[in-house]
Amino acid sequence: MTDYVGLTWDHPRGRNALEAAAARRSGPGSSTGLGGGDTLRWEAQPLEGFESASITDLAARYDVLVLDHPHLGDALAADCLHPIDTLLSTEQVRRLEQGAVGASVRSYLLGSHLWALPLDAATQVSARRPHALAEPPATWQEAVGLAGGGRLAMSLAGPHAFLTLCSITVSLGGEISPSSFDRTAAGQALEILTALSANVPAGSERLNPIGLLERMRTMGDIDYIPLVYGYVTYAADLAFGPPPRGRCIGSTIGGTGIALTRRSTPSPALVEHLSWLLAEETQRTFIPAHDGQPSARASWADPEVDAAAHGFYSATRQTMEAAWVRPRFAGYVPVQSESARIVRSAVLDGRPAGHALDELQELFTDRPETS
Missing domain, CATH: 3.40.190.10 (Periplasmic binding protein-like II)
Structure with a gap:
């Protein structure tokens, strides 16, 4: 059994879905069960910390990091993240690449590896x-x-x-x-x-x-x-x-990705949990229901998701698809x-x-x- 600690950003969009997802398999007396005895507890930092905090320092303190793609250059230089595509099947990565809105996956591809899973899409x-x-x-x-x-x-x-x-x-x-x-x-x-x-x-x-x-x-x-x-x-x-x-x-493009740090030894339960967060059904239902802003194109194109969001996705999807990726x-x-x-x-x-x-x-x- 492993107790993982994650860091996200302190806003309902960045926090609520992750906390609710970590609790979805809870047993009696537990609020963070992942299955297999593993747990995941989330902490949060202000938006300004998310935008500017040292990725190397954070990776030394947390197992799971919600980060922005411009931090990847420093992360690779410090070798502080697991390449996440080595923990997923080729088919899972292919589905992510094909199903993400705009550059949500591409922004986390660097040096021939995928370094984070794009939970959240924004521009x-x-x-x-x-x-x-x-x-x-x-x-x-x-x-x-x-x-x-x-x-x-x-x-x-x-x-x-x-x-x-x-x-x-x-x-x-x-x-x-x-x-x-x-x-x-x-x-x-x-x-x-x-x-x-x-x-x-x-x-x-x-x-x-x-x-x-x-x-x-x-x-x-x-x-x-x-x-x-x-x-x-x-x-x-x-x-x-x-x-x-x-x-x-x-x-x-902004948005956020979920990365696994070298501090952690990712268990099958943790990898399965992160994969579930990126599954199309989760992105269309669970994430929007918990104040999230999904990265799956299927969510942005879903009339029911859009109607519940007062037309946010249909009004901004073209901009999201065209968004520019910052240097890394x-x-x-x-x-x-x-x-x-x-x-x-x-x-x-x-x-x-x-x-x-x-x-x-x-x-x-x-x-x-x-x-």
Whole structure:
């Protein structure tokens, strides 16, 4: 018998389904039974820790980790995760790859192995108060036209200033990667982001996506956010949809994967439990019923799942399918944080755009990513 400890992120979307799943085979007096005598207990960290905490440190303390794909470069460099495809059959991996929405599986493929199972799928979409704004802007020019009213907010806290810049850059046909920095498109994106951020509601620039959506829902002083990570848990009150377009849809994939650390010796019961979480039926029923945001395309295409989510999945699926995958080189997470600081200094503090672009270009030069 083994007592496993997992770490997830502290939000109903990140916690509720995992805790309920770990308890589904409970016997008398147990709340975490997996079967075979093994147990799994979940702890949670704030969203900011999930986005920036050292994967090496966390892997030394936990057996099961919910992580974001940009941590993979550091994880591979430290050799702190089990390649999860070696614990599954070839057929299981094939079904995952074929059945996941967007790049949910591909984002966890690195160095010829799959390192995490994509439990949760998310990307940046638009959010609006439907009674205040009947339809979202279709283009960046239309979105900028709303900015002067002071009721448009931007996701700029933590890493999100940079991720928003990346998404606008992608929508303009450019790319920011270890091998390609499209300075022209990034410069245009920075101009758009600056214009959109010129008159945001006071204090909104310091809020993470959860805080922004919660303020939008409860305070009513934000009518529209062009790019923010979608949360199905807010779909009863807010309308989610595609972001404004440039040449194409631009969005940066988020979501989470479940990884097994080298600290653990995964038992058949633990592997079976994680496989069950990714099974299509589980993704269509159990996960949505427990506040989760599934990664299976079948869930996103299911009319009943969509209706229960107030149309969240049908409104955002095209954006999810097109979402861009961030780099995964070792050291990427602090580079992302520094890049966000640079973007904020240009967007909010008036730093010359040329200087900001110089620094961003330098940060994304000659950064090898494991293929």
